[in-house]
Amino acid sequence: xxxxxxxxxxxxxxxxxxxxxxxxxxxxxxxxxxxxxxxxxxxxxxxxxxxxxxxxxxxxxxxxxxxxxxxxxxxxxxxxxxxxxxxxxxxxxxxxxxxxxxxxxxxxxxxxxxxxxxxxxxxxxxxxxxxxxxxxxxxxxxxxxxxxxxxxxxxxxxxxxxxxxxxxxxxxxxxxxxxxxxxxxxxxxxxxxxxxxxxxxxxxxxxxxxxxxxxxxxxxxxxxxxxxxxxxxxxxxxxxxxxxxxxxxxxxxxxxxxxxxxxxxxxxxxxxxxxxxxxxxxxxxxxxxxxxxxxxxxxxxxxxxxxxxxxxxxxxxxxxxxxxxxxxxxxxxxxxxxxxxxxxxxxxxxxxxxxxxxxxxxxxxxxxxxxxxxxxxxxxxxxxxxxxxxxxxxxxxxxxxxxxxxxxxxxxxxxxxxxxxxxxxxxxxxxxxxxxxxxxxxxxxxxxxxxxxxxxxxxxxxxxxxxxxxxxxxxxxxxxxxxxxxxxxxxxxxxxxxxxxx
RNA sequence: GGUACCGUGGCCGAGUGGCUAGGCAGAGGUCUGCAAAACCUCCUACAGCAGUUCGAAUCUGCUCGGUACCUCCA
Numbered sequence: 285x286x287x288x289x290x291x292x293x294x295x296x297x298x299x300x301x302x303x304x305x306x307x308x309x310x311x312x313x314x315x316x317x318x319x320x321x322x323x324x325x326x327x328x329x330x331x332x333x334x335x336x337x338x339x340x341x342x343x344x345x346x347x348x349x350x351x352x353x354x355x356x357x358x359x360x361x362x363x364x365x366x367x368x369x370x371x372x373x374x375x376x377x378x379x380x381x382x383x384x385x386x387x388x389x390x391x392x393x394x395x396x397x398x399x400x401x402x403x404x405x406x407x408x409x410x411x412x413x414x415x416x417x418x419x420x421x422x423x424x425x426x427x428x429x430x431x432x433x434x435x436x437x438x439x440x441x442x443x444x445x446x447x448x449x450x451x452x453x454x455x456x457x458x459x460x461x462x463x464x465x466x467x468x469x470x471x472x473x474x475x476x477x478x479x480x481x482x483x484x485x486x487x488x489x490x491x492x493x494x495x496x497x498x499x500x501x502x503x504x505x506x507x508x509x510x511x512x513x514x515x516x517x518x519x520x521x522x523x524x525x526x527x528x529x530x531x532x533x534x535x536x537x538x539x540x541x542x543x544x545x546x547x548x549x550x551x552x553x554x555x556x557x558x559x560x561x562x563x564x565x566x567x568x569x570x571x572x573x574x575x576x577x578x579x580x581x582x583x584x585x586x587x588x589x590x591x592x593x594x595x596x597x598x599x600x601x602x603x604x605x606x607x608x609x610x611x612x613x614x615x616x617x618x619x620x621x622x623x624x625x626x627x628x629x630x631x632x633x634x635x636x637x638x639x640x641x642x643x644x645x646x647x648x649x650x651x652x653x654x655x656x657x658x659x660x661x662x663x664x665x666x667x668x669x670x671x672x673x674x675x676x677x678x679x680x681x682x683x684x685x686x687x688x689x690x691x692x693x694x695x696x697x698x699x700x701x702x703x704x705x706x707x708x709x710x711x712x713x714x715x716x717x718x719x720x721x722x723x724x725x726x727x728x729x730x731x732x733x734x735x736x737x738x739x740x741x742x743x744x745x746x747x748x749x750x751x752x753x754x755x756x757x758x759x760x761x762x763x764x765x766x767x768x769x770x771x772x773x774x775x776x777x778x779x780x781x782x783x784x785x786x
Numbered sequence: 787g788g789u790a791c792c793g794u795g796g797c798c799g800a801g802u803g804g805c806u807a808g809g810c811a812g813a814g815g816u817c818u819g820c821a822a823a824a825c826c827u828c829c830u831a832c833a834g835c836a837g838u839u840c841g842a843a844u845c846u847g848c849u850c851g852g853u854a855c856c857u858c859c860a
Binding site: 314315316317322323325326327328329330332454455456457460461463505526527528529530531532533534556557558559560561564565566567568569570600603604605608609610611613615616617618619620621622623624626627629630675677678680681682683684685688691692694695696751754756759760763764767772773774775776777782 | 788789790791792797798799800801807808809810811817818819820821822823824825826852853854855856857858859860
């Protein structure tokens, strides 16, 4: 079997993945800022890293997956009036800051559950780690790479760059940054434009504030991730993930902070997902094209022609490689919806097939060798594709090639449908592994109540009787009226009747 | 302005030198009381120009077009 290769944003190359501690992986992913509702764009990293998390576990690693909750807020515009994003909106909404934090944290967790994302091993909050952040800042000052001005502390990027390669991750040149960074007001506290805040003095109206050696204030944006990743994963850990837009300045600054404190590069593999765009533009507040997840699920947004289910969105995201941009459109989502439905119907049928009761090959079974080999090949390639930088798009392409094979077995009502029992068993087990365990897809109508099921059994049996005596009027009446109620009946080839809730 | 990246058939999207990606839509067919579904077949593209090569969507150069980051951002 091939070995796992991941694209490392730091080296800009695919590298063989070797964990620091054999059998274990430490993974840190930048989590949400809980000052508002999550939108479609936020779904991408969480789905992407959920699949990576699942796949690493499948490979046998014991993974510690840390994803933070940013509940302390940062400044809206660094250098200008430092305003805590969270406290600012809290005033508008007339909420206690922590009440709002709780509300959006709950909403975020709900959304993650909808997407069938596994919870991380540890989900630390920024406000819960003020002590660690202050400790780290003190160390950076002691090392001579930060300075205090009027109760605020800044990281000295220029000095750091003299002995370290600040800008390597994001492809930036410090000299250029020094000259081209935009002119912002109130930069006078900083020695250089490139410096970033580790701690900001809180103005009097600021609600969220903590005592520190430099007076009352709040932590800078980047320090929380450095503090929490170090605490839970160590001075050096395997994977750090997040959206590409976090490369600069967030992750670049994280490297600088952690390197000064821990004397080692903090991260071995940087993994960044690309953006979701709408009409070719990145989804973001400044573009006014944000679709919140609640709107996406309800269809209540001018851009949306209809509601899209969480699994449709998850599937939509996984059809594209995580490092490509993914363009949202109603057409694309509806295509994903239909494709997913076809996939899941075939898969759920296969899951119930009593493969283990079938006789082994050679017992009068006709095996189509060509088909058998093709299937075995398609199945075998799945690991290769995942090992090649988590290529879920290719995995899904192969799975879709297996769908007609499954449906043929179903239609012909043949035990093996030309496949050897060995291949059939492999097909069943690998489809479960990939569809459910690794890609994390699940049927959305599976959770129908037992009572509905028994009602449907009655209706279906009546309809079968009507059909047997060619009473098409009764037969059609049952089907049509159920269709109006949103339940679709399908007459299968073998005389069975299946149903799905629309 | 600086730095990256991208431009694939009606739509979405894999794919880094030669071999059908895949999904959705569309056309034809099989099956079926009808319908739906399913299955089979077809539609075979790579922004433009020039170059490297036996051979390029894939490498090089230029042109055009687009996006992202440089400020909070997934």
